Amino acid sequence: MSSKRILIVDDWPDIRALTASFLHRRGYEVLQAKNGKEAIQTAVKENPNLVFVDLRLPDMEGVEVGRALHKFPTTGHIPLVGWTIDPASKPAREALEGAGFVDCIEKPFSLVALETLIERFAPSA
Numbered sequence: 715m716s717s718k719r720i721l722i723v724d725d726w727p728d729i730r731a732l733t734a735s736f737l738h739r740r741g742y743e744v745l746q747a748k749n750g751k752e753a754i755q756t757a758v759k760e761n762p763n764l765v766f767v768d769l770r771l772p773d774m775e776g777v778e779v780g781r782a783l784h785k786f787p788t789t790g791h792i793p794l795v796g797w798t799i800d801p802a803s804k805p806a807r808e809a810l811e812g813a814g815f816v817d818c819i820e821k822p823f824s825l826v827a828l829e830t831l832i833e834r835f836a837p838s839a
Contacts, residue, residue, distance in 0.1 A: 719762040720836060721745040723753040723779065724797075725772050729821070733766070736825055742836070750774035754782050757789045764836040769798040769810075769818070780813030790814070793835040797821050 720742050722733050727748070734744040745760050747753035750771045757765060765783070769776035776796050783789040796810055796818040810818055816835060819827055 718836070719743045719745060719760060719764075720832070721747065721753065721757055721760070721762040721765040723747045723750070723766065723771070723776075724768040725749060726768075729768075733828065736828065737832075740829075740832075742832075748772075750776075750779045750782075753779050757783055757792065758786055761788060762792060764832065765792055765794050767794055767796050767815075769796045769800070777809050777813045777815075780810070780815055784814040795819065795831050795835065797823060 718741060720737055722730050722744060724730050725748050730746045730748070734746060737744045745756050745762055747756045750773050753765070753767065767776040767779050771779070780794050783792060783794065793816045794814050796815050797820070798818065799821045807818065817831060819831065
């Protein structure tokens with residue numbers, strides 16, 4: 715198992731592809747999921763080091779994904795970073811923290827911001 719795995723959860727294939735390409739070039743193994751159910755299954759099976767979660771998925775909210783992952787002993791320790799097109803209010807940020815999220819960024823995000831988060835929460839490539 716790679717010690718440099720990042721799971722990208724987003725229903726937009728272009729966002730997953732762009733982010734995956736960026737991460738691959740930096741030496742990370744990239745896992746992808748297009749919805750919450752797939753994200754939970756992939757995280758439990760693959761145990762990534764970091765998970766980026768779109769907060770609005772077709773089948774569930776990102777907060778629900780976080781809560782589900784934090785119920786499993788094998789995934790409860792994984793840092794989760796939310797991304798959204800909606801600015802997060804203070805109550806929304808508190809809900810994210812309660813669901814195990816360590817940070818949240820707005821889309822469209824810069825690759826510099828993405829790299830900063832990766833440096834904070836995942837092992838370097």
